[in-house]
């Protein structure tokens with residue numbers, strides 16, 4: 001571990017508020033900003049090339065706005081950086097923050113290609129800072145419980161895993177779209193969930209997809225409906241269903257089927273009251289989208305990151321290698337889609353250099 005990193009950790013061990021810089025001021029930055037309004041945190045600046053976005057969020061947080069993210073790294077006091085920018089900026093920003101001795105929380109994906117992932121991970125390893133990747137679903141109580149039950153043998157031997165992942169609507173107009181986007185941007189969460197809940201590596205991927213929902217995705221060469229089949233190292237199988245539209249809200253469910261038992265999560269509802277009459281029963285609609293559905297998980301993942309920055313806790317729950325493994329699976333899915341065949345994961349890239357720390 002570098003001296004600079006040691007100094008930063010020591011400085012924060014006296015429980016002074018951790019000085020944090022925020023890169024990016026869009027949708028997910030606004031979500032994380034809520035959790036950062038905490039006495040344990042002092043936000044020293046927000047950077048976004050969209051000046052009005054930076055100024056709006058900075059005003060809400062009572063901090064300074066910057067147009068250049070590099071300027072935040074010039075501020076000596078910054079101990080931790082939260083990267084919420086567009087995905088293609090992540091690798092460079094993580095590598096620069098790590099090289100400057102700052103602990104980094106980076107939204108998924110860590111990079112849009114494997115070279116970017118590897119350079120970010122190398123920079124983090126060289127400087128010894130904390131890197132935590134934003135796979136927030138690992139902090140969802142329901143999914144975490146499923147992972148524990150599989151890991152403890154509570155369902156016997158895992159045979160099948162099923163993930164349902166439906167967004168209420170496609171991303172906004174300006175959101176980057178391109179070939180492979182559904183796998184690398186949306187399904188990457190589900191691919192990570194498959195590894196996290198099963199506690200296994202995936203060895204082969206087969207995917208089919210269509211462009212029938214979001215004209216912008218189709219024009220950019222991407223799909224918006226997909227079914228991804230997975231073969232795990234043990235021979236267990238997984239299925240992930242993704243769709244960019246859902247009239248009834250944000251639908252996020254996982255089921256594990258084992259030799260002794262089957263377990264699944266239902267969607268937590270914003271309200272628990274059910275009203276029934278002769279026409280049937282009516283419950284609350286689902287949460288609308290990710291900010292509401294995962295509010296608790298987003299807050300818990302940042303709390304875990306900040307604890308890791310202070311040298312507390314078990315370390316990052318989603319590492320650089322986890323980010324690499326999920327991106328490899330997303331790329332394998334895209335190769336399968338284009339070539340119409342089952343793709344061995346090793347063909348795309350070693351899924352990770354697995355260490356037990358990367359799996360539950």
Ligand SMILES: NC(=O)c1ccc[n+]([C@@H]2O[C@H](COP(=O)([O-])OP(=O)(O)OC[C@H]3O[C@@H](n4cnc5c(N)ncnc54)[C@H](O)[C@@H]3O)[C@@H](O)[C@H]2O)c1
Pocket residue numbers: 023024025026027028029047048049050053069084085086087089107108109134135136174175185290
């Ligand atoms: N974990 C999750 O549930 C989740 C949810 C949504 C988005 N995300 C991820 O968060 C990231 C941002 O997504 P979003 O939905 O907030 O998008 P967004 O378009 O709402 O916001 C992105 C912001 O980044 C800014 N930006 C672009 N290039 C930048 C750069 N070089 N430096 C600093 N800022 C830059 C843009 O101007 C924009 O304001 C993406 O990587 C996305 O995959 C994660």
